[in-house]
Amino acid sequence: xxxxxxMTGVSKSFDGFPALTDAGITAYPGEIHxxxxxxxxxxxxLMNVACGLYRPDAGEVRVRGERVSIDGPKAAKRLGIxxxxxxxxxxxxxxxxxxxxxxxxxxxxxxGLREVxxxxxRTCDALxxxxxxxxxVGLLSVAEQQRVEILKVLVEGxxxxxxxxxxxxxxxxxxxxxxxxxxxxxxxxxxxILVTHKLGEVKRYADRVTVMRGGRVVASADPDAVSLSELTxxxxxxxxxxxxxxxxxxxxxxxxxxxxxGARADGLRVLNDxxxxxRAGEIYGIAGVGGNGQxxxxxxxxxxxxxxxxxxELDGAGDLCAEGVRGRGAGLAAIPADRAGYALAGSLSIxxxxxxxxxxxxxxxxxxxxxxxxxxxxxxAAMAAFDVQGARSPNQRAGLLSGGNxxxxxxxxxxxxxxxxxxxxxxxxxxxxxxxxxxxxxLRAARDAGAAILLISEDLDEVLLLSDRIGVMSRGRIVAEFxxxxxxxxxxxxxxxxx
Amino acid sequence: MVLDFLMNWLxxxxxxxxxxxxAALGLLLIEKAGVLSLGAExxxxxxxxxxxxxxxxxxxxxxxxxxxxxxxATLLSLLYAVLVVSLRVNQVIAGLSLVFLAQGLTGLIxxxxxxxxxxxxxxxxxxxxxxxxxxxxxxVVFRQDTVVYLTVPAFALVAxxxxxxxxxxxxxxxxxxxxxxxTAGIGVxxxxxxxxxxxxxxxxxxxxxxxVGIARIWVxxxxxxxxxxxxxxxxxxxxxxxxxxxxxxxxxxxxxLIPRIAAAGxxxxxxxxxxxxxxxxxxxxxxxxxxxxxxxxxxxxxGRAHLREDR
Numbered sequence: 001x002x003x004x005x006x007m008t009g010v011s012k013s014f015d016g017f018p019a020l021t022d023a024g025i026t027a028y029p030g031e032i033h034x035x036x037x038x039x040x041x042x043x044x045x046l047m048n049v050a051c052g053l054y055r056p057d058a059g060e061v062r063v064r065g066e067r068v069s070i071d072g073p074k075a076a077k078r079l080g081i082x083x084x085x086x087x088x089x090x091x092x093x094x095x096x097x098x099x100x101x102x103x104x105x106x107x108x109x110x111x112g113l114r115e116v117x118x119x120x121x122r123t124c125d126a127l128x129x130x131x132x133x134x135x136x137v138g139l140l141s142v143a144e145q146q147r148v149e150i151l152k153v154l155v156e157g158x159x160x161x162x163x164x165x166x167x168x169x170x171x172x173x174x175x176x177x178x179x180x181x182x183x184x185x186x187x188x189x190x191x192x193i194l195v196t197h198k199l200g201e202v203k204r205y206a207d208r209v210t211v212m213r214g215g216r217v218v219a220s221a222d223p224d225a226v227s228l229s230e231l232t233x234x235x236x237x238x239x240x241x242x243x244x245x246x247x248x249x250x251x252x253x254x255x256x257x258x259x260x261x262g263a264r265a266d267g268l269r270v271l272n273d274x275x276x277x278x279r280a281g282e283i284y285g286i287a288g289v290g291g292n293g294q295x296x297x298x299x300x301x302x303x304x305x306x307x308x309x310x311x312x313e314l315d316g317a318g319d320l321c322a323e324g325v326r327g328r329g330a331g332l333a334a335i336p337a338d339r340a341g342y343a344l345a346g347s348l349s350i351x352x353x354x355x356x357x358x359x360x361x362x363x364x365x366x367x368x369x370x371x372x373x374x375x376x377x378x379x380x381a382a383m384a385a386f387d388v389q390g391a392r393s394p395n396q397r398a399g400l401l402s403g404g405n406x407x408x409x410x411x412x413x414x415x416x417x418x419x420x421x422x423x424x425x426x427x428x429x430x431x432x433x434x435x436x437x438x439x440x441x442x443l444r445a446a447r448d449a450g451a452a453i454l455l456i457s458e459d460l461d462e463v464l465l466l467s468d469r470i471g472v473m474s475r476g477r478i479v480a481e482f483x484x485x486x487x488x489x490x491x492x493x494x495x496x497x498x499x
Numbered sequence: 500m501v502l503d504f505l506m507n508w509l510x511x512x513x514x515x516x517x518x519x520x521x522a523a524l525g526l527l528l529i530e531k532a533g534v535l536s537l538g539a540e541x542x543x544x545x546x547x548x549x550x551x552x553x554x555x556x557x558x559x560x561x562x563x564x565x566x567x568x569x570x571x572a573t574l575l576s577l578l579y580a581v582l583v584v585s586l587r588v589n590q591v592i593a594g595l596s597l598v599f600l601a602q603g604l605t606g607l608i609x610x611x612x613x614x615x616x617x618x619x620x621x622x623x624x625x626x627x628x629x630x631x632x633x634x635x636x637x638x639v640v641f642r643q644d645t646v647v648y649l650t651v652p653a654f655a656l657v658a659x660x661x662x663x664x665x666x667x668x669x670x671x672x673x674x675x676x677x678x679x680x681x682t683a684g685i686g687v688x689x690x691x692x693x694x695x696x697x698x699x700x701x702x703x704x705x706x707x708x709x710x711v712g713i714a715r716i717w718v719x720x721x722x723x724x725x726x727x728x729x730x731x732x733x734x735x736x737x738x739x740x741x742x743x744x745x746x747x748x749x750x751x752x753x754x755x756l757i758p759r760i761a762a763a764g765x766x767x768x769x770x771x772x773x774x775x776x777x778x779x780x781x782x783x784x785x786x787x788x789x790x791x792x793x794x795x796x797x798x799x800x801x802g803r804a805h806l807r808e809d810r
Contacts, residue, residue: 072684073682073683073684074684077684085682088679089676089678089679089681089682089683090676090679091671091672091675091676091679091680092675092676092799093671093675093676093796093798093799094668094671094672094675094676098668099679101665101668102668102669102672102679102680102683102685103682103683103684105665105683105684106665107665108665109663109664109665109667109668110663112665
């Protein structure tokens with residue numbers, strides 16, 4: 001059987017910086033083929049070549065045995081290649097059918113819409129999708145929007161499906177559903193290429209895996225034949241040790257959350273009398289099923305949301321929720337979960353983003369003065385110290401950094417002055433293994449320097465790995481506390497049973 | 500007496516409504532493609548001058564003069580399109596500059612060619628047989644000129660085009676989600692060029708109608724801010740074509756009322772009446788915001804230049 005898609009010797013560079021060197025992938029009909037690698041390994045670039053968004057500098061692409069030149073998204077569509085991008089390409093004001101019609105095209109609107117509706121309903125039935133086809137997609141959940149995207153490429157007649165990090169924004173259950181759908185499509189003869197950095201998904205769902213590192217293919221293997229640690233070492237080059245490093249010296253309580261109560265913007269009360277303390281020199285991890293008040297807790301601590309009642313006392317600085325108190329001035333560092341929304345201004349330069357952390361300290365100037373030279377040299381030093389890569393200069397826009405490097409920049413800024421207390425909310429979300437462990441090492445270093453660290457994460461493994469104590473949050477309160485090392489099952493049971 | 504006043508007022512309304520309506524319709528077409536169009540006043544001025552110029556200079560018929568008005572505005576709009584679509588100049592600044600450019604240019608050409616204050620034989624009412632002889636309604640509705648008759652069909656055409664054709668789907672997609680449209684293989688720039696050219700033609704006709712249809716004379720700056728009002732109407736209508744026609748009716752009816760109130764010797768503060776449409780626009784905007792934007796058809800990418808990510 002000839003492969004559905006065979007790419008060989010593909011090279012592509014941007015501004016002389018090679019993103020792909022002699023890379024390739026061979027995907028057969030009927031298989032789920034995982035394309036695995038760290039952030040910036042070149043996975044998305046390779047797939048963008050397959051979808052006609054980038055023209056390769058060199059290399060050969062064959063579709064069903066025929067050599068082809070894919071010179072644009074339309075050509076890819078004609079060849080039956082459909083891509084579900086990480087950031088959905090949907091017109092939010094349109095409903096699912098209009099979005100599909102837009103992508104598929106038609107000579108007449110009315111007839112096209114009827115054809116699309118028939119095809120969409122057929123596909124929905126076949127895949128077991130429940131999806132409101134007549135609501136504007138902007139009103140749909142993220143998982144539903146993804147289904148619209150999948151539906152779109154299927155109705156367009158794609159037989160080679162590329163999904164770029166499809167589970168990044170989904171809950172575990174939604175991700176499992178989506179991957180089951182992909183299995184069904186593969187069984188019907190589609191070739192599914194899954195771009196991911198989640199090893200667990202690869203082990204569980206993929207028939208084959210191609211591993212990329214630094215723009216090259218380093219291995220192509222049967223996931224069942226390699227162990228998780230072998231896969232990990234293929235991805236990162238060297239084996240990463242997932243070992244707990246306990247706290248050295250835990251001091252007195254530093255950060256006290258007292259009867260904190262808060263509501264969401266729509267008035268729903270999501271924090272109920274949350275009470276706990278974080279001591280100096282420890283990492284206090286909050287575990288819990290998403291949506292149990294973790295986000296609101298983080299927002300109140302950061303000062304972007306006010307509590308209904310209760311207080312957060314930072315020793316020596318008073319109540320952080322009080323009017324006019326600024327957490328940052330009191331030595332609070334924050335690594336928000338929403339990197340693009342709260343942590344970085346994507347259209348500003350890396351240097352500006354870095355310097356923004358020093359507004360209160362006035363290190364780079366006061367009201368009427370800005371020391372550009374100092375900012376630049378400090379940023380360059382921080383980028384070197386925190387291993388922020390992928391930028392040619394600090395003047396480059398921060399929005400161009402990959403997820404891992406953007407997070408390293410946030411950490412560099414927040415830890416520029418030794419913090420007294422740290423909020424780390426899903427600090428390794430969307431990061432590859434190496435970047436995540438770099439961030440973890442920084443958190444441990446801050447802890448060992450005596451800071452009180454609050455870690456909020458929906459990734460239980462991360463909480464278990466990092467925390468010195470664990471609090472389980474359910475329905476807006478701490479329902480159980482564990483000393484570590486804690487039994488995974490015990491913590492998991494507390495998360496679920498109180499939900 | 501009251502009936503006379505009413506009849507007089509109602510019969511004058513269409514003449515005030517049509518320029519607003521056509522200009523708003525053209526703007527709506529441009530803005531649905533995601534391009535902010537503050538240059539409406541400029542397109543109208545150029546249209547008004549071109550209409551008179553066609554009659555005085557080329558001896559064109561009034562309807563041919565309106566075509567010239569459309570053509571002239573389209574030509575100017577191509578300059579605007581190059582600025583905001585191809586060069587991605589800030590759309591607010593480009594729009595405002597365009598107005599000033601058009602003011603200077605029309606003043607210069609109008610004076611230089613000696614078209615100022617020269618009355619022309621403009622559009623004439625075309626009474627509809629039988630219907631035009633109906634009492635009251637005949638005079639108000641069926642004794643108007645061709646452009647008035649064509650205004651409602653023009654709205655129907657644009658509304659149908661936007662909502663029920665592939666062209667409309669693509670145009671709305673470009674205005675609402677240019678990235679998604681780009682991925683779908685739609686030429687974002689080409690679509691925006693098309694929308695700007697077509698919309699500007701309509702705004703140009705609105706301007707030409709002012710000079711050829713109503714005033715039958717060219718006076719410098721004769722549009723008198725009607726382009727700005729058209730922008731307010733589009734906001735008032737929340738980017739819905741039929742609501743824009745209703746908005747034009749409201750604004751036009753009040754404009755027609757003001758001189759008649761003064762002439763009838765009624766003591767009402769006329770500036771207050773002139774203010775009502777703007778108050779209504781503000782009220783609609785506040786109401787839309789309070790409802791969380793529900794029901795508004797404002798294009799999400801309005802005013803944002805589209806640039807495909809290079810990497």
